[in-house]
Amino acid sequence: MFTVRVTAQPPVSAPTGTAGRAPAWADAGLVSGEAVELDVRAARLGSRVLALLLDIVAQAVLTLLLAILLSTLAVPLLPSGLVDGAFFEGLATVFLVFALVGYPVLFERFCHGRTPGKMAVGLRVVSVDGGPVGLRQSLTRALVGVAVEWPGLVLPLLSWVAGVTVMLTDRRGRRLGDLVAGTMVVHTRTTRSWRPTPMIIPPLVGWAATLDLTRMDDALALAVRQYLTRAHGFAEPSRTRLAQGLWSEMAAVTSPPPPRGVPEQLLLATVLAERNRRGSLRLRRTRAVTATLWPELNPAPQLTPTPRLTPASAAVPGSAPNAVRPSVPTARTGPPATPPTLG
Structure with a gap:
């Protein structure tokens, strides 16, 4: 869901200085089919690197869990002749491909363009026209990312520098995979600064x-x-x-x-x-x-008196030894009793 911002008047050109520059929030430049600008902000290098680090941790944990489950459940059921060094090397390759390619593709396909890292940071992958990301686009992004960005199988150090340079120079903060697949990453949370109640100077x-x-x-x-x-x-x-x-x-x-x-x-x-x-x-x-x-609309809280047990020495004959007496004695209605006179 995106917030739609309709501009009723042409935008006023802001001064060139930083002091008079209007705050640029909707810098993604996404326009719907009805010619309405979408109020979304493109994700930059900092937020995307943070999301990538969280996804790397999630990929490592997921791969470890799958390896433990497979080694404890599936491997003992296989014939002993199939389990050798080549089998484990192939299994490691499958796990690596699943973690680096299958992980982002599946999450972006079934979670509306969001991996766990992007969910935590508040990012989403969309098409350049603002539509949902497709399966081919997610697969293209993942393959290009594995080849030249992260982990960068082709010239790792040089490809990392090229990827960071592209993200810093692109107006929408897109990486190489986004440029090839026709996608971009946007923020799903808007910045709302806390505004206090107006005060009187x-x-x-x-x-x-x-x-x-x-x-x-x-x-x-x-x-x-x-x-x-x-x-x-x-x-x-x-x-x-x-x-x-x-x-x-x-x-x-x-x-x-x-x-x-x-x-x-x-x-x-x-x-x-x-x-x-x-x-x-x-x-x-x-x-x-x-x-x-x-x-009665606002009844005052009433404290319930704590019942007190009657001592055994002062108990009335014929009553139970644990009889409970009221905490407040009842008021007399007749004349006060006259004390006896000694003759």
Whole structure:
């Protein structure tokens, strides 16, 4: 599953400097058949090497388990004349081919382009057009990878350098096997940085306390909240223009006017934080009134008294020796008893 991002306006050209460069998330360049850009990011060298290391560990463990099972179950059942050095060499070759070729092909075929290492890192193999990877493509990737990439049967050291160079220079981070098979590796998890609740800066605390927010509706508050959580992903000057447009709408329904020289984004965050604070106080008061009028809705926890056993010396005649008496004596309803007088 990919997130679809529809661009309603032509993208604004970002400045060439790193300070004004828009954050490039969807750099895979995948476009669906409906001309909609897919919001996915191409996997680079670091994440792919990490996934490869995890897959190497999984391949070694799987090969070891298969060898143990075969040596303990299948080999004793074979005739003694068939089991010799050549048999074990051929068996080792079969295991090696299965680990290096069969392992990625089977997992990419039945797990939607993901091996265990790619699952752990959050990667997936797809076609260059964004479609699912096919069996021939997975087999081609695996054969090219074994021959010239990992473990690199043809000129290992030189092929490793060539593979890393291709991945670093390719715009989508593809390796030689991806170029031959027409595939690429993309991230399946999007980066979502933690965005805290908008706070009120100290110079605006006094102004925020005097705001009249009675005419501010929920739709405008939701639009401001969405802008504040996504503003880091907008490029200039679109970010400033959108903030100015939202503030013009908010200024028309709030009063008094803000101090001069404060950026619109800080004003939006201040108004939204003050609205959230007042909403929390209102909810707290409502719950307190509800608990007062209808205490049965919020019953207080009751502690069950621990029963105490009656001592044997104070037990009532005819009662059981382990009788249980109430922890709190019952109240008398009649007049208090008069102590006897000694004559």
